[in-house]
Amino acid sequence: MSPSRLHRRSILLAAGTAAALTLAACSSGTDTGDSGGGGETTTVSVWHGFTEADGDVVNQLAEEFNASQDEFEISVEVNPWNVITDKLLPAVSAGNGPDLVVQPAAEGEGYANQGVFVPMDSFYENAENETETYYPHVVDYVTFDGAQYAVPMAYGPFxxxxxxxxxxxxxxxxxxxxxxxxxxxxxxxxxxxxxxxxxxxxxxxxxxxxxxxxxxxxxxxxxxxxxxxxxxxxxxxxxxxxxxxxxxxxxxxxxxxxxxxxxxxxxxxxxxxxxxxxxxxxxxxxxxxxxxxxxxxxxxxxxxxxxxxAAANYWWLTSQADEQTAAGAEAFLRYYNAHDSQVLWAQESYYPPNRTDITAEQIGDTPFVGTMIDHTENSYIRLYxxxxxxxxxxxxxxxxxxxxxxxxxxxxxxxxxxxxxxxxxxxxx
Structure with a gap:
C-alpha cells in the first residue's frame, strides 16, 4: 500500500518569503576560510538533540567524516529538543545558529514556510549522493511544491x-x-x-x-x-x-x-x-x-x-549557510547516508537504515533491526x-x-x- 500525501504547501507565505530575504541578508555563515579554496577548513555547525545511543553514533560519524578529509569540519552541538525549538529561529536570524539541524517533517515545513530552511535539490540532483536508494515515501514527506527540503536522518517504524x-x-x-x-x-x-x-x-x-x-x-x-x-x-x-x-x-x-x-x-x-x-x-x-x-x-x-x-527526523539546511558551508553540509550528508555509515547507524542506534539497498544480513548481530527493515515501507508519519x-x-x-x-x-x-x-x-x- 503506497502512502498518500495528505497535504501540499501550494505557495510560500508572504511572511515566509520576507523572512527568507531577511535571513539571507543577515547570514554570515560559519566559513573559517575563504570559499575560493585557500586551503583552510570550512566549519559546518550542526545541532541535534539525541543523547542516547543514536546521538553517540551521529557524533561518531561526524568525527569519522572529519578525519576522512580536511576541507570541512563538522561541529556538533547537542541541545535538548525544546531548547533547539526556542533557539533556532532567533539564532539563524542572527547568523549564529546551525547550518544543519535535525527536525521532524511537520516542524521542518513550518520553518521552510518562514524561510529558515532552504531547498536541498542540489543534493538530490548529485548522483554521487545515491539518493535513489532512499525510501520514496520518506523523501516525499519533505518535498514541498516540487522542491526537496531535507535529507532522511532517522526513520523508525512502530x-x-x-x-x-x-x-x-x-x-x-x-x-x-x-x-x-x-x-x-x-x-x-x-x-x-x-x-x-x-x-x-x-x-x-x-x-x-x-x-x-x-x-x-x-x-x-x-x-x-x-x-x-x-x-x-x-x-x-x-x-x-x-x-x-x-x-x-x-x-x-x-x-x-x-x-x-x-x-x-x-x-x-x-x-x-x-x-x-x-x-x-x-x-x-x-x-x-x-x-x-x-x-x-x-x-x-x-x-x-x-x-x-513512524518516528521520523530529517537533516535540514538553514538559510544562514553560505555556498561553501552548504557544500560541507552536503558532503557530510553524503557520508552519513553512505552504505557503510548506514550499516553502522543501524547496528548502533537500532533504527533501520535510510537506504533500501541494505539487507538484514548486512546488519549482522542486530537481528531486530534486520527484521524492522521490511516494516519501513508501511510506516507513515502520524497526522502528516x-x-x-x-x-x-x-x-x-x-x-x-x-x-x-x-x-x-x-x-x-x-x-x-x-x-x-x-x-x-x-x-x-
Missing part, C-alpha cells in the same frame, strides 16, 4: 514487540505470529492471564494507549480512511466509524488495559505485565535495561492493508499535513479514543470530534 518468554510458555511460535487484526486480538486474548477471574488481569495480552490518540490515525489508514485528507477533515466517514466500531468491539475481550498513555503501556510491557505492545526501536535499549527478552513483528494488517506510524494546532487536535482524538475503548456511541462522538478538529484547523487557514 512495530509490535513481544515478551519471548510469555510466547514460549504459551507455545506461540513464529508460524503463529499474527498478520491480521483478527489474529492479533485473538492472540492477545490467549495471552491474557486473569488467575482469579475478577476481570482485572495480572498479565494483559496487549497494552495499547487509549488515553491519547497515538494509534488512531494509522488504524484508520489501515481501515482505508484518514483523519485529514486533501485539506479536509475526513474523520466522520462511515468507513472510519466502521473501523472504530471494530476496535470498540475488540476491546470487549478484556485483553488490554484502558485509560493509559503510551509511556504507561510501554511500562506495563517492560514490567512483564503485558505480553505485547507497539512502540519504536528505542524499546530495544529499554528492554535491555530491565533484562527483558523481546522480539518483534510488523503491525498486523487492517481491512485495507498494513499501516503503522495537518496545518498547526496539533496539540489541540491530539486532545480531541484522545477523547474519541477513550470512547472507542471504554464504550460509547461512536457515530455522534466521531462527528463531534470531526467538527472540533475542523474548528481548530480553521484557525490556521
Amino acid at each position: 512495530s509490535v514487540w513481544y515478551n519471548t518468554e510469555m510466547f514460549a510458555e504459551a507455545g506461540i511460535t513464529e508460524e503463529d505470529v499474527p498478520t491480521t487484526w483478527e489474529e492479533w486480538i485473538d492472540l492477545a486474548e490467549e495471552l491474557t492471564v486473569d488467575e482469579n477471574g475478577d476481570g482485572e488481569p495480572e498479565i494483559y495480552g496487549l497494552a495499547l494507549p487509549d488515553a491519547d490518540g497515538t494509534f488512531l490515525p494509522t488504524f484508520l489508514e489501515a481501515g482505508g480512511g484518514a483523519v485529514y485528507s486533501d485539506g479536509e477533515v475526513t474523520l466522520d466517514t462511515p468507513q472510519n466509524i466502521e473501523t472504530l466500531q471494530w476496535w470498540q468491539d475488540a476491546y470487549e475481550g478484556n485483553w488490554g488495559p484502558t485509560n493509559i498513555t503510551l509511556p504507561e503501556a510501554v511500562d506495563l510491557f517492560k514490567a512483564g505485565k503485558a505480553a505485547m505492545t507497539v512502540i519504536g526501536p528505542w524499546i530495544i535499549t529499554g528492554a535491555e535495561s530491565v533484562g527483558l527478552d523481546i522480539d518483534v513483528f510488523e503491525m498486523p494488517a487492517g481491512p485495507e492493508g498494513v499501516a503503522t506510524q 499535513g495537518v496545518p498547526g494546532g496539533l496539540t489541540d487536535v491530539n486532545a480531541e482524538l484522545s477523547t474519541l479514543n477513550t470512547t472507542v475503548t471504554q464504550g460509547g456511541d461512536l457515530a455522534p462522538a466521531t462527528t463531534e470530534t470531526a467538527e472540533s478538529v475542523a474548528d481548530i484547523l480553521s484557525r490556521f487557514e
Whole structure:
C-alpha cells in the first residue's frame, strides 16, 4: 500500500518569503576560510538533540567524516529538543545558529514556510549522493511544491514487540505470529492471564494507549480512511466509524488495559505485565535495561492493508549557510547516508537504515533491526499535513479514543470530534 500525501504547501507565505530575504541578508555563515579554496577548513555547525545511543553514533560519524578529509569540519552541538525549538529561529536570524539541524517533517515545513530552511535539490540532483536508494515515501514527506527540503536522518517504524518468554510458555511460535487484526486480538486474548477471574488481569495480552490518540490515525489508514485528507477533515466517514466500531468491539475481550498513555503501556510491557505492545526501536535499549527478552513483528494488517506510524527526523539546511558551508553540509550528508555509515547507524542506534539497498544480513548481530527493515515501507508519519494546532487536535482524538475503548456511541462522538478538529484547523487557514 503506497502512502498518500495528505497535504501540499501550494505557495510560500508572504511572511515566509520576507523572512527568507531577511535571513539571507543577515547570514554570515560559519566559513573559517575563504570559499575560493585557500586551503583552510570550512566549519559546518550542526545541532541535534539525541543523547542516547543514536546521538553517540551521529557524533561518531561526524568525527569519522572529519578525519576522512580536511576541507570541512563538522561541529556538533547537542541541545535538548525544546531548547533547539526556542533557539533556532532567533539564532539563524542572527547568523549564529546551525547550518544543519535535525527536525521532524511537520516542524521542518513550518520553518521552510518562514524561510529558515532552504531547498536541498542540489543534493538530490548529485548522483554521487545515491539518493535513489532512499525510501520514496520518506523523501516525499519533505518535498514541498516540487522542491526537496531535507535529507532522511532517522526513520523508525512502530512495530509490535513481544515478551519471548510469555510466547514460549504459551507455545506461540513464529508460524503463529499474527498478520491480521483478527489474529492479533485473538492472540492477545490467549495471552491474557486473569488467575482469579475478577476481570482485572495480572498479565494483559496487549497494552495499547487509549488515553491519547497515538494509534488512531494509522488504524484508520489501515481501515482505508484518514483523519485529514486533501485539506479536509475526513474523520466522520462511515468507513472510519466502521473501523472504530471494530476496535470498540475488540476491546470487549478484556485483553488490554484502558485509560493509559503510551509511556504507561510501554511500562506495563517492560514490567512483564503485558505480553505485547507497539512502540519504536528505542524499546530495544529499554528492554535491555530491565533484562527483558523481546522480539518483534510488523503491525498486523487492517481491512485495507498494513499501516503503522513512524518516528521520523530529517537533516535540514538553514538559510544562514553560505555556498561553501552548504557544500560541507552536503558532503557530510553524503557520508552519513553512505552504505557503510548506514550499516553502522543501524547496528548502533537500532533504527533501520535510510537506504533500501541494505539487507538484514548486512546488519549482522542486530537481528531486530534486520527484521524492522521490511516494516519501513508501511510506516507513515502520524497526522502528516495537518496545518498547526496539533496539540489541540491530539486532545480531541484522545477523547474519541477513550470512547472507542471504554464504550460509547461512536457515530455522534466521531462527528463531534470531526467538527472540533475542523474548528481548530480553521484557525490556521
